[in-house]
Amino acid sequence: MNALAATNRNFKLAARLLGLDSKLEKSLLIPFREIKVECTIPKDDGTLASFVGFRVQHDNARGPMKGGIRYHPEVDPDEVNALAQLMTWKTAVANIPYGGAKGGIGCNPGDLSFSELERLTRVFTQKIHDLIGVHTDVPAPDMGTNPQTMAWILDEYSKFHGYSPAVVTGKPIDLGGSLGRDAATGRGVLFATEALLKEYGKGIAGQRIVVQGFGNVGSWAAQLLSEQGGKIVAVSDITGAIKNSSGIDITSLLNHVKESRGVKGFSGGDSIDPNSILLEDCDILIPAALGGVINRDNAKDIKAKFIIEAANHPTDPEADEILSKKGVVVLPDILANSGGVTVSYFEWVQNIQGFMWDEDKVNAELKTYMTKGFKDVKEMCKTHDCDLRMGAFSLGVNRVARATLLRGWEA
Numbered sequence: 001m002n003a004l005a006a007t008n009r010n011f012k013l014a015a016r017l018l019g020l021d022s023k024l025e026k027s028l029l030i031p032f033r034e035i036k037v038e039c040t041i042p043k044d045d046g047t048l049a050s051f052v053g054f055r056v057q058h059d060n061a062r063g064p065m066k067g068g069i070r071y072h073p074e075v076d077p078d079e080v081n082a083l084a085q086l087m088t089w090k091t092a093v094a095n096i097p098y099g100g101a102k103g104g105i106g107c108n109p110g111d112l113s114f115s116e117l118e119r120l121t122r123v124f125t126q127k128i129h130d131l132i133g134v135h136t137d138v139p140a141p142d143m144g145t146n147p148q149t150m151a152w153i154l155d156e157y158s159k160f161h162g163y164s165p166a167v168v169t170g171k172p173i174d175l176g177g178s179l180g181r182d183a184a185t186g187r188g189v190l191f192a193t194e195a196l197l198k199e200y201g202k203g204i205a206g207q208r209i210v211v212q213g214f215g216n217v218g219s220w221a222a223q224l225l226s227e228q229g230g231k232i233v234a235v236s237d238i239t240g241a242i243k244n245s246s247g248i249d250i251t252s253l254l255n256h257v258k259e260s261r262g263v264k265g266f267s268g269g270d271s272i273d274p275n276s277i278l279l280e281d282c283d284i285l286i287p288a289a290l291g292g293v294i295n296r297d298n299a300k301d302i303k304a305k306f307i308i309e310a311a312n313h314p315t316d317p318e319a320d321e322i323l324s325k326k327g328v329v330v331l332p333d334i335l336a337n338s339g340g341v342t343v344s345y346f347e348w349v350q351n352i353q354g355f356m357w358d359e360d361k362v363n364a365e366l367k368t369y370m371t372k373g374f375k376d377v378k379e380m381c382k383t384h385d386c387d388l389r390m391g392a393f394s395l396g397v398n399r400v401a402r403a404t405l406l407r408g409w410e411a
């Protein structure tokens with residue numbers, strides 16, 4: 001099932017659970033605005049290259065639209081649409097005053113030089129600068145983008161609108177980025193996992209953990225979970241996969257990845273088939289890369305007891321059903337990875353106030369938000385007798401529906 005069909009399906013199930021009227025359901029589903037732009041840049045060798053960029057602004061009933069920008073060869077309009085919709089429910093689950101958006105450019109950032117990436121980002125910003133803004137739509141990093149990408153967007157946007165640090169989050173600290181934002185999604189994964197395990201009388205220490213994806217989210221999640229005594233027994237990225245049943249030394253792996261630009265060739269573990277990483281024997285599986293990786297073909301062979309969705313939309317609805325029958329507990333993306341956008345919110349607040357928080361305050365506030373989000377989702381599960389995904393969807397959809405009705409927007 002493609003990402004949009006899957007996200008729409010989960011939304012519709014939640015809407016039914018909540019008894020939303022069909023007009024409201026329709027208006028919540030249709031995106032506010034979909035932008036598609038052509039971005040042509042001169043390459044370093046003087047030839048021209050064209051790319052397609054997207055920004056889908058899904059909903060703004062609760063506040064400015066918010067969400068990352070992804071650079072990846074598989075970016076397509078349906079996927080961006082699904083990811084934008086997920087942002088709407090995610091910001092509502094986190095209870096931060098935003099709507100949802102997502103953007104992307106269909107490109108392979110690994111094939112582009114630093115200056116080509118800068119030119120591409122600036123051209124994309126020139127095409128969308130009138131449609132984003134501090135109080136309309138605030139981009140952030142996602143797969144394939146990083147604080148440097150945000151610095152270029154900020155600079156290009158500021159040429160048209162004056163210096164506006166709050167127009168993007170996930171910026172470098174020197175340009176008004178928040179302390180703790182880089183680690184925030186991974187740290188949020190840690191807090192959400194702790195809250196979930198507590199329900200089962202367990203802690204992180206001693207849990208055998210597998211992480212797919214070792215970029216921003218996966219590497220921080222692995223590092224923070226291992227600091228709490230979790231045993232990271234397998235890790236993969238686009239270059240390969242490694243396994244060590246006694247636990248991978250994450251600090252050494254981070255050093256290796258810095259030098260070799262991937263986990264491949266790491267000497268502190270055995271090399272394994274990256275396609276089998278999700279099926280490794282473990283207690284906790286953390287997909288932290290692409291969407292749709294857990295599907296009807298592999299769900300029955302998953303051995304983990306808990307799946308923490310650090311990536312967006314890693315689990316297909318068909319897989320959800322299979323996992324539920326097997327008794328696997330899935331902590332859904334719109335709760336599990338909401339730490340990133342939550343600290344983005346703190347960054348935006350700091351920029352608007354012109355006042356910087358210290359890192360301890362950022363991390364403490366993040367813990368409060370993640371713990372509250374988990375508690376609110378559990379309450380919805382109890383009210384509607386549903387699993388965590390439906391608990392999270394119904395919580396998010398209900399908050400957005402209430403705001404929509406209060407603003408008098410229903411058709």
Ligand SMILES: NC(=O)C1=CN([C@@H]2O[C@H](COP(=O)(O)OP(=O)(O)OC[C@H]3O[C@@H](n4cnc5c(N)ncnc54)[C@H](O)[C@@H]3O)[C@@H](O)[C@H]2O)C=CC1
Binds near residue numbers: 141214
């Ligand atoms: N960066 C953030 O703050 C947030 C990111 N997310 C989600 O987390 C996921 C990861 O994002 P980032 O860590 O920011 O991206 P990133 O670009 O920093 O890292 C992506 C990682 O996935 C790996 N990867 C790519 N294709 C793979 C494959 N086929 N098999 C195994 N590994 C593969 C890459 O090698 C890299 O290690 C995405 O789904 C993203 O939407 C969700 C919330 C916030």
Ligand SMILES: O=C(O)CCC(=O)C(=O)O
Binds near residue numbers: 068069090341
């Ligand atoms: O930090 C943000 O604004 C958005 C992060 C994001 O794209 C996500 O949560 O999927």
